[in-house]
Amino acid sequence: MSLWHRVGVGRRRLALGVAAVLLAGCASTDAGLGYYWQSVTGHWQLMRSARPVADWLADEHTPPALRQKLATARDIRRFAVTQLALPDNRSYTRYADLGRRAAVFNVVAAPALSLQLWQWCFPVAGCVGYRGYYDEAAAQAFAASLPADMDVAVYPVQAYSTLGWLDWFGGDPLLNTFIGYPDGELARLVFHELAHQVVYVAGDMAFNESFATAVERLGGERWLSREASPATRAAYEQFDRRRQAFRALTLHTLEQLAAVYAHSALSESGQRARKADVMAEFRRRYGALKAAWGGYAGYDAWVAQANNALFGAQAAYDQWVPAFEALFAREGSDFARFYAAAKALAAEPAAQRQAALQALMPALSAEQPDRDGAAPR
Structure with a gap:
């Protein structure tokens, strides 16, 4: 299981740059049409792959392990609405198997003697310290094009939020890239991504991610204490x-x-x-x-x-x-x-x-x- 997202830089959490691209219009100061095209088509393919969770649960060909995880995710989604006052919409009510290890791949960069991230700017989401790609090779190629004296990294992102703006098209789906997480971690991920739909400040990455991280921790604790079995809590405690x-x-x-x-x-x-x-x-x-x-x-x-x-x-x-x-x-x-x-x-x-x-x-x-x-x- 990939833990990039759980280290803090894989989420749920940094791929809002993808949402920014999807909603930005036709131009920005940092990206050309080719970048927008890969973002739009990549997200479109992801959405096309998704089917309602209820369909997966009713399908006799759904593997038992996946069936159990989807049922748990359905219950987590309900808990998010009834106990955490998170948005009641279509996000995380569908599931897609992308056939790859990550939803997108993010590029981050900083000077050799600074922790200040290089910023990329988009008309809707403002400036953010990362740039997302659906194709890993494209992300690596862009990273290689950055100045040689920069510290650069490319990392997989298991989930991202489109801030609820695409709910009319089915919302953000559950993905194979994170459905296998321990139940407590799956709950935290869903809560974090839904939190981005509650509050989002264009250009203030620290505010947005800190708020969503607080919601995931607080909501995750509540879910574990109220909904998880002793065995689930014990497994999660070891992980945590x-x-x-x-x-x-x-x-x-x-x-x-x-x-x-x-x-x-x-x-x-x-x-x-x-x-x-x-x-x-x-x-x-x-x-x-x-x-x-x-x-x-x-x-x-x-x-x-x-x-x-x-x-x-x-x-x-x-x-x-x-x-x-x-x-x-x-x-x-x-x-x-x-x-x-x-x-x-x-x-x-x-x-x-x-x-x-x-x-x-x-x-x-x-x-x-x-x-x-x-x-x-």
């Missing part, structure tokens, strides 16, 4: 312990890299040397984690590519999560009230929005430490 340990390691490395790049007294060569030391330590510590996990290799692909671009993308998912969790607590742990408060924040100018989120951060750190050990999704 590894993720939290890896999250802690990547956050620590992210902070070390940020400190290196902010060290004005260091020369460029000095910063590059310190960066190399930090990355060597990151890989050494990951090797120790992997050994403690009995050789579990779920994060190997992420570690193999780890660079400023991947760490910068990770930061967008985590930056404001504690603030949103504090906002949820302030609103009485009521999802509808929480969404209304998040929408009010989204309507503020960027500076006021960030100031309000920053003001929420100390309340959580003082009263309720980050449940995930401040670590990657």
Whole structure:
């Protein structure tokens, strides 16, 4: 099972750039018609492959394991509406087998001595720090065309959101690329993607992804406590312990890299040397984690590519999560009230929005430490 999405840069979550392209019109400052065409045709083929979950469940040829997963996904979708106040529409009521390992492949890039992601801009979704392709070879070719002195990465994305704008065409489907996730993780993924349909601020990736990540965590906890069997909870806890340990390691490395790049007294060569030391330590510590996990290799692909671009993308998912969790607590742990408060924040100018989120951060750190050990999704 691919864990890119669960590290934080594979989702559900960064492929909103695809939605941006689908809805952008005919031109942007960063993409030509060929890029739009691959995005439109790629999504069209994905949608054409989808059939209602009810049809799959009624089909005697549906494999038993898939049948069970689809039934669970149907129940998760219902829970999202009745218990989490998430949109009641056609998204995740259909299923498609794409015959490949990812829905899209995202390209991210950052300078060699910075965690600031290169931005690509689209008329509807604003500027985002990634660019998505349905064809992996096309993504690799675009990555290779970027300046040689940039840190660049290409990673698979198991799911993405079109923000509810294409519900008339069936909404976003369940996919073979993530249907096999542990039930608790499947629930979190669906909740995250539906959260993007609740609130979305053009050009503010950190706000959008942090909000959706908070919803997935809060909703996932509620689903596990109310709907999951003891065996499902136990399996998920084992899965999540590894993720939290890896999250802690990547956050620590992210902070070390940020400190290196902010060290004005260091020369460029000095910063590059310190960066190399930090990355060597990151890989050494990951090797120790992997050994403690009995050789579990779920994060190997992420570690193999780890660079400023991947760490910068990770930061967008985590930056404001504690603030949103504090906002949820302030609103009485009521999802509808929480969404209304998040929408009010989204309507503020960027500076006021960030100031309000920053003001929420100390309340959580003082009263309720980050449940995930401040670590990657």
